[in-house]
Amino acid sequence: MKKILFLLSISLWLISCNQKPEKPIDNNKLSSEEKIDSTNIKTLFNSALTNGKSYEWLRDLTSNIGSRLSGSEGAAKSVIWGKNLMKEVGLDSVWLQPVMVPHWVRGEKEIATYTTNGVQKNVPICALGFSVATPKSGVLAEVIEVKSIEEAKTLGAKMEGKIVFFNRPFDDKLINTFKAYGGCVDQRVNGAAVCGEFGAKGVIVRSMTNSIDDYPHTGTMNYGNLAEEKYIPTAAISSRAANILSDDLKENPTLKFYFKQSCQTLPDAPSFNVVGEIKGSETPENIMVVGGHLDSWDLGDGAHDDGTGIVQSLEVAYLFKKNNIKPKNTLRVIFFMNEENGTRGAKKYAELAKLNKENHIGGLESDAGGHTPRGFSIDANSSNTKLLQSWKKLLSPYGLHDLDKGGSGADIGPLKDENVTLVGYRPDSQRYFDYHHTSIDTFDKVNKRELELGSASMASILYLMDKYLYSNSPVKP
Amino acid sequence: MKKILFLLSISLWLISCNQKPEKPIDNNKLSSEEKIDSTNIKTLFNSALTNGKSYEWLRDLTSNIGSRLSGSEGAAKSVIWGKNLMKEVGLDSVWLQPVMVPHWVRGEKEIATYTTNGVQKNVPICALGFSVATPKSGVLAEVIEVKSIEEAKTLGAKMEGKIVFFNRPFDDKLINTFKAYGGCVDQRVNGAAVCGEFGAKGVIVRSMTNSIDDYPHTGTMNYGNLAEEKYIPTAAISSRAANILSDDLKENPTLKFYFKQSCQTLPDAPSFNVVGEIKGSETPENIMVVGGHLDSWDLGDGAHDDGTGIVQSLEVAYLFKKNNIKPKNTLRVIFFMNEENGTRGAKKYAELAKLNKENHIGGLESDAGGHTPRGFSIDANSSNTKLLQSWKKLLSPYGLHDLDKGGSGADIGPLKDENVTLVGYRPDSQRYFDYHHTSIDTFDKVNKRELELGSASMASILYLMDKYLYSNSPVKP
Numbered sequence: 001m002k003k004i005l006f007l008l009s010i011s012l013w014l015i016s017c018n019q020k021p022e023k024p025i026d027n028n029k030l031s032s033e034e035k036i037d038s039t040n041i042k043t044l045f046n047s048a049l050t051n052g053k054s055y056e057w058l059r060d061l062t063s064n065i066g067s068r069l070s071g072s073e074g075a076a077k078s079v080i081w082g083k084n085l086m087k088e089v090g091l092d093s094v095w096l097q098p099v100m101v102p103h104w105v106r107g108e109k110e111i112a113t114y115t116t117n118g119v120q121k122n123v124p125i126c127a128l129g130f131s132v133a134t135p136k137s138g139v140l141a142e143v144i145e146v147k148s149i150e151e152a153k154t155l156g157a158k159m160e161g162k163i164v165f166f167n168r169p170f171d172d173k174l175i176n177t178f179k180a181y182g183g184c185v186d187q188r189v190n191g192a193a194v195c196g197e198f199g200a201k202g203v204i205v206r207s208m209t210n211s212i213d214d215y216p217h218t219g220t221m222n223y224g225n226l227a228e229e230k231y232i233p234t235a236a237i238s239s240r241a242a243n244i245l246s247d248d249l250k251e252n253p254t255l256k257f258y259f260k261q262s263c264q265t266l267p268d269a270p271s272f273n274v275v276g277e278i279k280g281s282e283t284p285e286n287i288m289v290v291g292g293h294l295d296s297w298d299l300g301d302g303a304h305d306d307g308t309g310i311v312q313s314l315e316v317a318y319l320f321k322k323n324n325i326k327p328k329n330t331l332r333v334i335f336f337m338n339e340e341n342g343t344r345g346a347k348k349y350a351e352l353a354k355l356n357k358e359n360h361i362g363g364l365e366s367d368a369g370g371h372t373p374r375g376f377s378i379d380a381n382s383s384n385t386k387l388l389q390s391w392k393k394l395l396s397p398y399g400l401h402d403l404d405k406g407g408s409g410a411d412i413g414p415l416k417d418e419n420v421t422l423v424g425y426r427p428d429s430q431r432y433f434d435y436h437h438t439s440i441d442t443f444d445k446v447n448k449r450e451l452e453l454g455s456a457s458m459a460s461i462l463y464l465m466d467k468y469l470y471s472n473s474p475v476k477p
Numbered sequence: 478m479k480k481i482l483f484l485l486s487i488s489l490w491l492i493s494c495n496q497k498p499e500k501p502i503d504n505n506k507l508s509s510e511e512k513i514d515s516t517n518i519k520t521l522f523n524s525a526l527t528n529g530k531s532y533e534w535l536r537d538l539t540s541n542i543g544s545r546l547s548g549s550e551g552a553a554k555s556v557i558w559g560k561n562l563m564k565e566v567g568l569d570s571v572w573l574q575p576v577m578v579p580h581w582v583r584g585e586k587e588i589a590t591y592t593t594n595g596v597q598k599n600v601p602i603c604a605l606g607f608s609v610a611t612p613k614s615g616v617l618a619e620v621i622e623v624k625s626i627e628e629a630k631t632l633g634a635k636m637e638g639k640i641v642f643f644n645r646p647f648d649d650k651l652i653n654t655f656k657a658y659g660g661c662v663d664q665r666v667n668g669a670a671v672c673g674e675f676g677a678k679g680v681i682v683r684s685m686t687n688s689i690d691d692y693p694h695t696g697t698m699n700y701g702n703l704a705e706e707k708y709i710p711t712a713a714i715s716s717r718a719a720n721i722l723s724d725d726l727k728e729n730p731t732l733k734f735y736f737k738q739s740c741q742t743l744p745d746a747p748s749f750n751v752v753g754e755i756k757g758s759e760t761p762e763n764i765m766v767v768g769g770h771l772d773s774w775d776l777g778d779g780a781h782d783d784g785t786g787i788v789q790s791l792e793v794a795y796l797f798k799k800n801n802i803k804p805k806n807t808l809r810v811i812f813f814m815n816e817e818n819g820t821r822g823a824k825k826y827a828e829l830a831k832l833n834k835e836n837h838i839g840g841l842e843s844d845a846g847g848h849t850p851r852g853f854s855i856d857a858n859s860s861n862t863k864l865l866q867s868w869k870k871l872l873s874p875y876g877l878h879d880l881d882k883g884g885s886g887a888d889i890g891p892l893k894d895e896n897v898t899l900v901g902y903r904p905d906s907q908r909y910f911d912y913h914h915t916s917i918d919t920f921d922k923v924n925k926r927e928l929e930l931g932s933a934s935m936a937s938i939l940y941l942m943d944k945y946l947y948s949n950s951p952v953k954p
Binding site: 050210430431 | 522523526527649650652654687688848849851873874875876878905907908911924925926927930
């Protein structure tokens with residue numbers, strides 16, 4: 001009897017597993033054209049999940065090349081890697097687009113420390129991109145903590161000779177962590193420009209993350225219109241160190257913080273965007289781009305930022321070819337160079353597109369990590385926005401529910417025009433800022449299926465854009 | 478000029494960050510009652526994300542107690558831990574519900590190996606729950622590979638003296654990995670019962686996972702109606718080892734596989750469900766339950782399965798109390814014992830509920846991991862299913878789009894009745910089977926925000942169920 005009860009309970013539980021719904025689309029609710037689309041989208045997902053290449057490509061990029069900061073040896077190697085890989089996938093043509101990029105180098109590992117109540121504390125720190133070095137002996141000064149650029153400005157001359165500590169944390173209440181990032185990153189980008197003007201000796205910034213941990217997050221900054229002789233060194237400290245320092249300052253407001261860094265900006269270096277395309281079968285003069293950025297910060301391996309975007313973009317073309325989906329418009333895959341500190345590759349691409357009178361009708365960028373798909377953000381005129389939103393019933397069975405108006409991405413952004421439909425791929429954002437711009441943005445943080453689902457999501461919306469924006473396009477055959 | 482261009486590009490990129498929409502609900506589309514609900518749900522999310530306790534509770538449970546297999550010392554400790562924690566949260570009453578549970582122990586670490594082409598290969602292996610041991614000297618036999626229970630049955634007497642190797646992998650094309658699990662797990666549960674009947678010497682099963690890695694996944698099995706003298710030992714091998722063994726068998730079909738395990742089933746042991754409740758303010762005789770299971774497999778720390786469900790369930794009550802949301806019906810938090818191998822706690826709870834003529838109106842279970850929220854699965858009559866689905870506009874701003882009919886969970890399932898609305902929390906499933914029932918189901922795999930968003934998601938639907946199922950309930954004040 002016990003056995004029978006047990007068997008029954010196992011069956012019940014198996015049924016409960018099986019009942020978790022796969023959510024097939026109700027075919028009766030689809031037009032005949034939509035049925036074809038639904039089938040093709042299913043094919044793209046099946047193909048990505050069973051024969052996807054992106055995960056092994058990413059493993060190769062991150063383990064055999066690693067970090068790829070503009071101007072670095074890693075960046076140069078990744079250009080060759082990208083070109084060879086595009087050829088291997090069999091794109092109709094592959095070329096390199098020369099672009100001069102900033103060349104900032106970190107130098108020796110940074111040091112930061114302070115002593116309070118007789119206890120010396122070492123602080124996880126990293127210089128911000130474009131920061132100048134400290135003097136060789138480092139910077140030692142009292143610390144003023146502020147929560148915003150505005151607060152810093154009100155300090156004025158009080159900050160002379162001091163280190164200003166920007167410590168406004170992410171707003172954890174925001175569901176989308178990119179919004180929290182957007183609400184804080186001005187401290188990192190503009191802090192040194194503001195405080196340099198008033199004679200501060202340096203700026204340290206709380207790392208841009210929701211997580212409380214020991215990893216400093218680097219990222220770009222700039223000195224704005226500050227006179228060069230007023231440039232001051234600036235760095236990020238880990239979120240946990242920021243909390244501890246803030247507490248220590250309450251108890252001991254005159255403690256002296258020390259940090260040392262030897263970074264420098266070298267002359268601009270030659271580099272390349274890597275571009276490949278599948279020629280359009282009907283209107284090859286119309287171009288749709290899909291891309292991410294090949295460069296990364298120097299601390300980790302640039303796995304989520306933006307190795308995933310690179311391999312997903314190429315996988316879109318691979319999935320089209322593998323499943324014999326021939327785009328009507330030309331599909332161009334772009335590995336942009338220098339998104340992180342300058343977006344020179346993006347600007348060069350848009351500049352040449354204009355110069356060569358190329359007709360771009362759409363673009364898709366993946367630069368928000370390789371986590372589980374949630375949807376897309378649409379930057380288009382209102383009729384095309386509505387068109388894309390009408391595809392929700394085809395996309396939602398794959399977890400793609402978000403089809404809101406919003407930005408696309410820093411690399412395709414310069415192509416913006418009334419008639420160009422730009423789309424940003426939007427995976428789940430919860431884990432992204434755990435790794436962003438740190439030493440732990442590494443391959444092991446990427447889940448194979450999440451990555452592949454992203455490739456398939458991107459391929460699906462591009463398949464629809466190719467089919468329907470085409471007939472919607474101002475340039476017709 | 479360069480600087481100005483650079484500043485422009487930074488601004489553009491900041492705008493693009495800020496444009497990622499937070500998706501506020503359009504208040505004009507809500508009724509006045511829905512506006513109140515929307516505000517309360519926002520409060521629950523804000524509270525979980527800024528003052529949540531679940532992550533630290535989970536750290537405590539997983540690091541200070543660890544695994545909690547029924548009948549083990551860890552399980553006993555976790556009962557006390559759970560009772561104390563419920564009291565600490567300030568539930569109106571907390572009690573233990575005695576239940577006898579199976580007591581299976583793994584014994585020494587299992588060994589598996591075989592030699593092919595002169596090369597000895599060690600195989601990551603673990604016994605399945607309820608399996609008998611091998612003889613002390615182990616089992617050595619030729620291997621027959623099959624892909625299904627049906628295929629095994631057709632072998633009949635051919636499997637006598639052999640080890641049968643079940644090697645049907647997950648269907649990677651299924652988006653929901655639970656569905657893939659449901660389509661494979663019969664091999665693990667029933668393989669030994671079928672092959673024991675025909676005199677096989679043992680059964681090895683490919684681990685239940687999408688991932689190709691080196692971790693064997695344990696889990697429950699049963700011998701069904703097999704006579705006890707025909708019981709044969711059964712174990713899981715890692716997915717990578719399964720692939721390699723399958724290849725080796727093609728080349729060398731007569732290779733001999735060896736494995737040894739010393740697990741045994743001891744007499745049933747005394748244990749407890751841990752139960753606590755907040756008394757309903759209007760109809761305390763109506764009960765809504767929220768729970769997960771306190772027991773876990775013995776290999777990891779039971780972080781995702783089901784530590785997350787436990788701490789999220791208690792956090793629901795914590796969030797209600799913290800935000801002064803007084804449930805009209807009694808809200809009962811249950812840490813069920815023995816979900817993994819027997820669901821005795823669930824049966825005992827349902828049995829006593831019936832015996833005591835308790836009126837359950839709803840239940841929510843979290844036993845699908847602590848990943849980013851996707852929605853809920855609803856097991857209710859059609860009018861209540863529609864009612865719950867009508868809350869989509871309130872829930873979707875938090876990524877909760879899935880509100881499909883389906884199973885709820887193994888622990889609340891026995892409460893099923895025409896008038897009881899049962900709901901399963903459904904987080905994203907992509908990473909779950911990377912860890913499920915393995916040594917790597919540990920705290921570091923859980924993301925704090927994803928966990929907290931889950932607690933808030935659960936609290937939100939329970940808030941709505943409490944408010945609206947109440948007026949919908951057959952028992953009225």
